Amino acid sequence: MKILSSVPKNDGFFMPAEFEKHYGCIIIWPERADSWQYGAVMARKAFTEVAKAIAQSEKVTVLASDAAYDTAREMLPDYIRVVEMTSNDSWARDYAPTFLKNKKGIIRGVDWGFNAWGGLVDGLYFPWDKDNRIARKICDLYETDIYNVRDFILEGGSFHVDGQGTVITTEACLLSRGRNPEMTKNEIEEKLKNYIGAEKVIWLKRGIYNDETNEHIDNICAFAAPGEVVLAWCDDKNDPQYEMSKECLDILEKETDAKGRKFKIYKIPQPQPVFMTDYECEGLINFNGEPTRTGGERLAASYVNFYISNGAVIIPGFNDENDVKAKNIFQNIFKDREVIQIYARDILIGGGNIHCITQQIPISKQ
């Protein structure tokens, strides 16, 4: 594995869209006692269902620390690979490498800086050193070279691409004080373009209400195809999410992508607000007396936090009346893929959802 100091865009490397063909997918096994209630048992069951759904159509590798390795190997079916790797938590989307390719089909990773969603300003845990080493470890595992851009703080869940030059992101996250406060919006935009290999960045203002990642894009809006996006939508004007989603819609309706296309926008209804229970909070072991959750806290539930595998679209379910409605909309959008809905409350209460716990690897020859 070579660590590269050149700029991907200059080298002809860009990030393909998630809906393009994958080699496989990486998931990190949940373990952290202040993220995953009651020994992560229910979270591990949910992660296993996600891994199995993805493994129907692409290779899945689950990374687990030595301490948690045996539970992963026991719970996951034998067609899913388990590889030992230590991290601080289980968010492959945010700190596994962003994978790029070039026209020859060569794959390379990007090693962004990671500071647990805001570092000492408003980050979610400390330390985050092991997360920050994961990208290089993964590229070494897959024998791909990696671009070093650790001086720029970015999580994989904070941007989406269409693979044709367009990036979408949120100002709430990328302009947050805890990430790159010394950089201007223009400088951040240039970094994105250079390291994802893109032409145009579309800035939405905000994401999902109470999303502790500073409102990652991947919880509110995603590309379904070039020129097509799904948007988490709320009809209840008394819900703070209404204004947030409406603002996104207004921007998207006026914008064009890097190829000059207007967007086709699919509204995905939000589930009813989901709240953390006292029982769930009591299942967390908090370090240094700092509770990560409180009973009654609203969680950032959204169907838009989904993963596109080669053969399926894997979306969360919340035992909500909108589960079926959301599934039907996704099935109408992704006509060639099976929509698999997985009950995901046990992922959500860790702080993310299906997209957050996955990271696709593009196929090397197309």
Added chain:
Amino acid sequence: MKILSSVPKNDGFFMPAEFEKHYGCIIIWPERADSWQYGAVMARKAFTEVAKAIAQSEKVTVLASDAAYDTAREMLPDYIRVVEMTSNDSWARDYAPTFLKNKKGIIRGVDWGFNAWGGLVDGLYFPWDKDNRIARKICDLYETDIYNVRDFILEGGSFHVDGQGTVITTEACLLSRGRNPEMTKNEIEEKLKNYIGAEKVIWLKRGIYNDETNEHIDNICAFAAPGEVVLAWCDDKNDPQYEMSKECLDILEKETDAKGRKFKIYKIPQPQPVFMTDYECEGLINFNGEPTRTGGERLAASYVNFYISNGAVIIPGFNDENDVKAKNIFQNIFKDREVIQIYARDILIGGGNIHCITQQIPISKQ
């Protein structure tokens, strides 16, 4: 990775000889404070030289714990892959899987039981649980299935094969009280044949003097080609090694291999006796007050503890007058491979040598 309970021989799987074509080689990064003096710095340099020599002609993967990972990645060149994996020590030969193949070129591993060279009878450390999990982790990493024979204690360094039905081993090791005391010699022989896919086992009596592995075969005798063996040899009748090597020679001269061939035997001179120094002992941190070495202790040095890579034969050197002599003999035997001699005192004082720290993976299609 499937865990198989069938018998490799019945499935058409057998262990190819080390001199046949490899896919690659596994090495485990040294770390253990009671095995490797002074923070394993010198050992890591020696391991790096071995890895580099092998990587000239086959893929090398070095396994390192999370704690030692950064030193491995820093010291090893970027063309050598480093993968996180936890073990109790660094003897890939003894507890990485034994790799088998079948006529179609499919590769499978064997997961022998491991108890640190004698368990609670005369083993070298406790616990050995992480070593014992390495074989499955490695097979999962390489996406090969694995035969489960953990009820039989065996280390990879305690047998050699010619890939044509012949196994050589030592009675001192395989009949030791600390391994499979409840089994008869015949039963042990059957296990070997069934799980290595062989026809004939040749039993030498002993190995190298003061070899704490209970005298592994891979320190005294190895196949150089079908029908050809190298034997560690000692001309000094006052040295206890003289009788030990002579006894091996007598057996080998009378024996035939599985194909009925007499052996061509190459004698490799031993280096002058090598002793542990007080300074080296003081560089060890002993657990529970149990010293692993004492100053003046004779180490089991031998040139026969070598590795055959696709393009080279990598042999140890000891700054001894016989270094060049040994190298010339090896070069005469292996005419198509470069003989690379690496100063290996810093591996030897950990308790083994170049063969002990390596494990080849056969090539899957031939």
